[in-house]
Amino acid sequence: MDKKQLLLRLRRKKMGLLIADARQAAGRSLNDCARAMGVSQDQLKAIETGQCSPSLPELEAFSFYLNLPVEHFWGSQPYKPLEESSKEETPDPSHAARNEEISQLLRARREEAGLSLEQLSQQTFLPLETLQTYEAGEEQIPVPELEFIAQEIGLRMEDLIDPSGQPGNWRAQIGSARPLLELPDDVKKFISQPTNLPYIELAMRLSSLSSDRLRSIAEGILEITL
Known part of the structure; x- marks a missing residue:
């Protein structure tokens, strides 16, 4: 078996395990998650066992649904959800527009990189006919194959993630909140209490001062206490 084909198989297996782990950790059924992703239960079973992989829009919908x-x-x-429970709200399971958007971006970046489809096929070991259907938007692109394609044309997977819509908006909100969520519990408790706001504001003002100014203030406080 070709090395890249072996890598694709291993990537499908690993992704399937992560998806199954996330679903089970959230206590969600196959039916719930399949509906959120816009796939059948049999398709989700095949994804979890590594027989196939979701497209990026399907994975975005799954992530949004499980708060990941x-x-x-x-x-x-394995990943611990940001909250104890996952969302009751589900994203729009229709991925046609997102798939077309991804296809257009891949085609534009490939042409910008000066690569023909034949060259991309040789570099990714994906059949030429498969790449043609992907760029034409006729088939959804499984994420492991998308990773290979993106790597060869100089794209990061982060560049392909939907910045708008329900999953995109949620992702932006979580991204800005994550540093706070990862603080120690005692710090989060202190920040959450309104009575501590003056101390937080004081810390903000002090952080904007130069080291010389801070040293001067510290010396002044020391003189007062002596």
């Missing part, structure tokens, strides 16, 4: 960053599925570690 889609970037989690580029890795290999």
Whole structure:
């Protein structure tokens, strides 16, 4: 088996395990998640067992539904959701517009890189006919294959993630909130109490001062306490 074909198979298996782990950790059924993704239960079973892979729009919908960053599925570690429960709201399962958007972006970037489809086929070891159907938007692109294509034309997977719509808007909100969510519990408790706002504002003012100015203030405080 060709090395890249072996990598694709391993990537499908790993992604399937991560998807199954995330669904089970959230306590969601195959039916719930399949409906959120816009696929059948049998398709989701095949995805979880590594027989096939979701497209990026399907993975975005799954991530949104389970309150996970889609970037989690580029890795290999089990993930703890940001909240105890997943969303009751589900994204629009129709992915036609997103698939077309991805296809157009891939085609534009390939042409910008000066690569023909034949050259891209040789570099990715994906059949020419398959790449043609992907760029024409006639088939959804499984994420492992999308990763290979993106790498060869100089795109990051993050460049392909939907910046708009329900998953995109949610992702932007979570991205800005994540640093706060990852703070120690005692710090989060302190920040959440309105009575501590003056201390937070003071810290903000102090952080904007130069080191010389801070040293001067510290010396003044020391003189007062002596």
